[in-house]
Amino acid sequence: MKFSESWLRSFVATECSGDELSHLLTMAGLEVEEDEAVAPPFTQVVVGHVLEVSKHPNADRLNVCRVDIGNGTVQQIVCGAPNVAVGMKVPCALPGAVLPGNFVIKVAKVRGIESSGMLCSAKELGIDEDASGLLPLAADAVAGDDLRRLLDLDDRMLTLKLTPNRADCLSLTGIAREVAALTGARAVFPEIAPVAVTSEVTRPVALEAPAACPRYCGRVISGVDARAASPEWMVRRLQRSGIRSISALVDITNYVMLELGQPLHAFDNARLAGTVRARMARPGEKLLLLNEQTLELAADVLVIADDEKPLAMAGIMGGEESGITLETRELFLESAFFAPAAIAGRARRYGFASDASHRFERGVDFELARRALERASELVIAICGGQAGPVSEAVAELPQRTPVRLRSARVARVLGVDFTPDAIAGLLTRLALDCQREGDDFVVTPPSYRFDIEIEEDLIEEIARLHGYDNIPSLPPRARLSMLPQSEDARALSRLRQTLADRGFQEVINFAFVEEAREADFAANANPVRLANPIASQLAVMRSTLLGGLVGTLQANLRRRQNRVRIFETGRCFLRSEQTSTRTGTQVEGFEQPWRLGLLAFGGATPEQWGSPARAVDFFDLKGDLEALLLPAVARFEKATHPALHPGRCARVLLDGEAIGFIGELHPQWVQQYELPQAPVVCELELAALTRARLPQFAEVSKQPPAIRDLALVVDHELPLQALLDGLHAHRPALVQDIRLFDIYTGKGVAAGKKSLAFRIVMQDTQKTLQDAEVDAAMQQLIDYAHQAFSAQLRA
Structure with a gap:
């Protein structure tokens, strides 16, 4: 959301400086992503009134101008701009002026003619990139007035990086509400009164998809002058909000959207047939949009249509065939509420986006449509003339705002700050929330423009924002800790x-x-x-x-x-x-x-190393x-x-x-x-x-010397080693401590289809030194088992 600081201050006259305002908004969750000046610094530039223009005697492309710079002072200035003309008001840099880029204006001779100053273009002043000619000023500008004050060039442009839940701040009204709540300053908004109905021309409206479009308002305004010029103050505010001025009627709809947060759309009433309907697209319907893109509409796309054809993608973009032009004399002005679920994702599906879809898919105040229509009607009649017809309105079931209970004790526990019930009541009042007090609890009904308040934690967040995140103390966490058990039968x-x-x-x-x-x-x-x-x-x-x-x-x-x-x-x-x-x-x-x-x-x-062969x-x-x-x-x-x-x-x-x-x-x-x-x-x-581990088991370590014997058995080549090892371990005598394979041999001395497996047998007793007879008996027991179970033979 981009806007000018001066526009915001016209709603809420806070005493905060520009930097303080940016910091305040950022710390309240409305991050100021950009804060830039409207124009770079320059000095001694005033309004100049061109009195005379004559050709330079020594240059074909230069003119010698006599310019009134105020208080009856007339300066001679040489100018090469192609659009300079007698009677126009233009920026005039006086001798001694310092322009952007540290460019100093001096009295000088240009091709032999003295020039006391310079007439400036928008680019030379750093206001715009247009360098095609002088920057024309309003005809009622007073010669000699300071240009920075006249054009409010000390203004700043702020860009907020809003989270999707804060759709209420996609307007100057919403941001002003926030600033008023944060600073305690009083917010003053334009008074919106119904315009006088001076025409009987009307167009009926109907809701055929009430869940997607619960409210639709429209009004016909006849006799408008579509060629009327947009006021300079409106163009300036739009441009500083990142929106290009197109025509008075389009500018008005954009202006109201920025001011109130309600997207509007204007149709050429002469191009409409019958009732205007909010319905879902029908199979095979196509629509040529204002961006010159022709779309085949899916069945889940909400459209605005008349009795013959679709007119617009509802809440996203209007159609080219029903749009207003400079020849429009009668317009149908639309203001509606579209359910966020009916708009979300539709524009991205077709590869584009719009300011309207950005707002509707996040949630627009469902009580705002009628007021925004009256505000736009007032501006249309004031700028373009015309007679307003009665408002046509269709309303279905609007969203319900469910009351949310806020407990004072819960606020203190979540934020770590002991707020008294009276303090909480004061903060909620600053937010203009409808709340009823029940002891130390509050029952808050969210307003129609706050789609983000649904649960108790949402209200606690509001309390924290207004109190100030910087004012919430950073306390070390406190908890009772206990040693967790660590099982011996598990490995980390x-x-x-x-x-x-x-x-x-x-x-x-x-x-x-x-x-x-x-x-x-x-x-x-x-x-x-x-x-x-x-x-x-x-x-x-x-x-x-x-x-x-x-x-x-x-x-x-x-x-x-x-x-x-x-x-x-x-x-x-x-x-x-x-x-x-x-x-x-x-x-x-x-x-x-x-x-x-x-x-x-x-x-x-x-x-790779020298000490062992590579393999x-x-x-x-x-x-x-x-x-x-x-x-x-x-x-x-x-x-x-x-x-x-x-x-x-x-x-x-x-x-x-x-x-x-x-x-x-x-x-x-x-x-x-x-x-x-x-x-x-x-x-x-x-x-x-x-990760399973075996519990350790005690086994006595023998102090007696071991007896070690080697046993070479010839078995079938297909016999798995593991089967033989398992059998020997299962049937070993008690004094045999270990049986380990150390050699496998096939070849000379071993019959074909056979293999020799050599085992090292380790025998040991914990109480005594083993005698040869005991060792021989144990070895024979292993040999007998291997012969009986696997037909193994001792290797000769």
Whole structure:
């Protein structure tokens, strides 16, 4: 909302300086985004009256002028402006004047003719960009008057950055109400009285969409002079509000909109047929707007129409075919209330915006339409002449203002300031709110122009604004704190992150919404959870796996020549699931959002160095990282398949018999499709399983020396190592403390289809040193079990 400070002060005569006023509005929530001068500083520029104009004897494009500068003083000034003429009033910079840019005017000779001053254009004074000729002044301007005072050039232009809830401040009246409430100054607004009805010409109106347009007023004004000039004071106020002057009738509607906040529209009454109706657009209807854009109107667009055609997009923009022109002699003036929901978003849908739509979609005073129509009628008759006909009005059910209860105790608790009920009453009175006092409580009925007051907190905000945010003390928060319990059977996510960082991984964060193709590739998910309003067309579904994001991060790093990448991510995935309705007990579609951890390793197993040979990271490197992450728990790994992974290099991860994720190399198909130089090793695990910790259990530490034996067993090549290890652990004698694989061998000395597995057996007793007989018996027990369960043979 842009406006001139002098216009505002004509409504409310506050003693605040310009800077104080800007600060006051900003601290009240009406942020002053721009505060600029109407014109830059200049001195000694007065009104000049051109008395004579003659050609310069030594220059074709120059004129010698005799100019009255007041008090009977006439100066000779050489001027090159093409529009200089006898009798016109123009700005005249006297000798000694300092113009914008520190340009000093002196008495000088121009082509041999003395010139005592300079006649100025708007650009030379910094008022406008027009440099085509002299700035013409009003014919009644008095020669010698100071130009800054005449044109009010010490005025300032303020631009408020309003939040959408403060639609009541999209007018000078609304801003003046705020200033009056903030400063205690008295606001004085123009008196609006019904104009005298001097014509019987009328046009009926009807509401065919009463929910979208509950009130519509119109009046025919006959015999207007559309060519009449807009008053200079009106043009000046419009220009300083960022609106270009077009014609007197258009300027009047814009002026009333800025003054009162009610958008208006003027139709050429001769172009209308029958009743003017507020209705929804019909299928296939098109409308040529004033901006020369032809639209095919959707069914949810509210239009103003007559008996034959649509005339305007209601509350947004008028149509070209019914608009006023300089030939208009009879106009139909419209003033209406349109429901915000019926206007919101319609202009943006068609790629444009208007001052009217900006106001209506935020909420316009629904009691203002009739008063604004009378104010506009008064200005039309005063400037363009004419005879006003009776007002045609149709009213349906207008919005209801629901009373809001405000509790004094609640104000004190929210703001931290002990307001007395009398203080609260005084602040509400300054806001001109209709309130009834009930003890220490207040029942406030919001006025028709305040759509933002709906709940108690809205009124508390008003109290805070008037009291002043600067006056609310900053108190340290006070609360009773208690130590939260920390369970020993849970691990913090920060510990997992730190463990991975210690092992050379870096954390990444990817979008939870991904490309649909990646969901199909890495999760074989043909029915992902779709977004209703994606931020980008390609990011249209929610992820069900972290792999797509990790591979995307790998690609980004490879494009930047990072050849060794070790990354991890924790985040939610989104899956469809059936859930039981608590209301009906039936199965309904729902969603699961498991929290997962994803790992990816690519490139060298170690950073490039001289101390060890270079080799690519493999399955077992990431498996070791995973086992370190799970300590002290021990996971099992079983061969499995996964749509994203190599069919022969993929394993399911089990913890305490529960599948918690998978690990493996990326499938060769995706390596090729995503243009990766080698296959990364990836892992994805359920975070809930990783954050569970086993409670520590006491075990006595033996002081006796251990007995260590090696056991080499020949088994079938297809036998999984894990099955043999599980069996040996389950059937080990009590004195066997550890069984660890240290060698796998196939080749000479081992039959085809067989493999040799060598285990290191550690035996120890807490009470005594083990004897050879006890050790041999334990070893034989393990050998016998392996032979019976797996047909294992001792390697010769």
